[in-house]
Amino acid sequence: MKKSLLTCLVLSALSLPSFATEVDIQTSLGNIRVDLNEQAAPNTVKNFLQYVDEGFYEGVIFHRVIRGFMVQGGGFTKDLGRKQTHKAIAYEGNNGLYNLRGTLAMARTSDPNSATSQFFINQVDNGFLNHGARGGAGYTVFGRVVSGMNVVDQIANVPTRTMGPYQNVPSTPITIEKITRVN
Numbered sequence: 624m625k626k627s628l629l630t631c632l633v634l635s636a637l638s639l640p641s642f643a644t645e646v647d648i649q650t651s652l653g654n655i656r657v658d659l660n661e662q663a664a665p666n667t668v669k670n671f672l673q674y675v676d677e678g679f680y681e682g683v684i685f686h687r688v689i690r691g692f693m694v695q696g697g698g699f700t701k702d703l704g705r706k707q708t709h710k711a712i713a714y715e716g717n718n719g720l721y722n723l724r725g726t727l728a729m730a731r732t733s734d735p736n737s738a739t740s741q742f743f744i745n746q747v748d749n750g751f752l753n754h755g756a757r758g759g760a761g762y763t764v765f766g767r768v769v770s771g772m773n774v775v776d777q778i779a780n781v782p783t784r785t786m787g788p789y790q791n792v793p794s795t796p797i798t799i800e801k802i803t804r805v806n
Contacts, residue, residue: 644668645769645805646675650685651798652778655744655771656805657727663718664765667729667738670712671765674740675802679706685778685797686789687743694778694797695730695743701796703786708739720764722752725775727766735760744768746779 648655661668674680674697683706685696698706714735722728722745730741743762745752754761768775782794 643806644672646672646802647805648680648771648802649800650774650778651796651800653771653774655774656769657766658769659727659766660720660764663720664715664763666712667715667763667765670709670738671742672804673709675804678801679740680799680802683799685793685799687791688779688781688783688793688797689791690779691747692779693743693745693749694775695741696797696799697730697741698739701798703789703792706740711737711739714738714760714763715765716754716761716763718754718763722749722762722764723767724748725768725772726764727768728752728762728764731762738763744775746775 644659644661646657646659648657659668659671680697682700683697684699684701685694686699686703687695698708700706716735720726724745724747726745728743728745729738730743731738750756752762778797781797783791784794786792
């Protein structure tokens with residue numbers, strides 16, 4: 624009885640549809656594979672994949688890099704020109720996902736509903752960025768790195784400088800060559 628119940632549970636689990644979409648972030652320092660969580664952040668994932676499918680991320684840089692915190696990219700060219708984006712999306716940060724090491728989250732302004740194309744990868748656990756941590760909105764987590772954290776760590780450790788109004792800009796640009804869907 625126990626064996627047939629276990630077999631039934633395993634077969635049921637195997638027959639569940641997969642909602643996972645993975646992407647490869649191909650950078651000038653190596654590849655980062657990310658699993659996107661469409662169940663927890665459906666609109667955020669849809670928005671991100673729209674940019675991916677349009678080739679928007681080709682040639683943008685990681686423009687904000689803070690060792691022991693995160694690496695941010697997805698909106699600027701090598702000369703710090705801001706790319707034109709689609710309209711901002713609604714906040715989905717109250718989704719049960721947390722800003723832990725290796726998670727992918729949307730960057731935004733002080734308005735929780737201002738995220739467009741920029742994202743960041745947490746290099747460490749950043750609980751203060753979670754929904755409710757400061758009494759309000761946090762930053763929407765919508766994926767996690769499944770391989771290539773060594774590349775994230777390498778990016779986080781590059782020398783940075785201030786360029787005009789922008790701080791923590793890598794001294795040598797770290798380019799996102801492209802982001803592609805894996806499945």
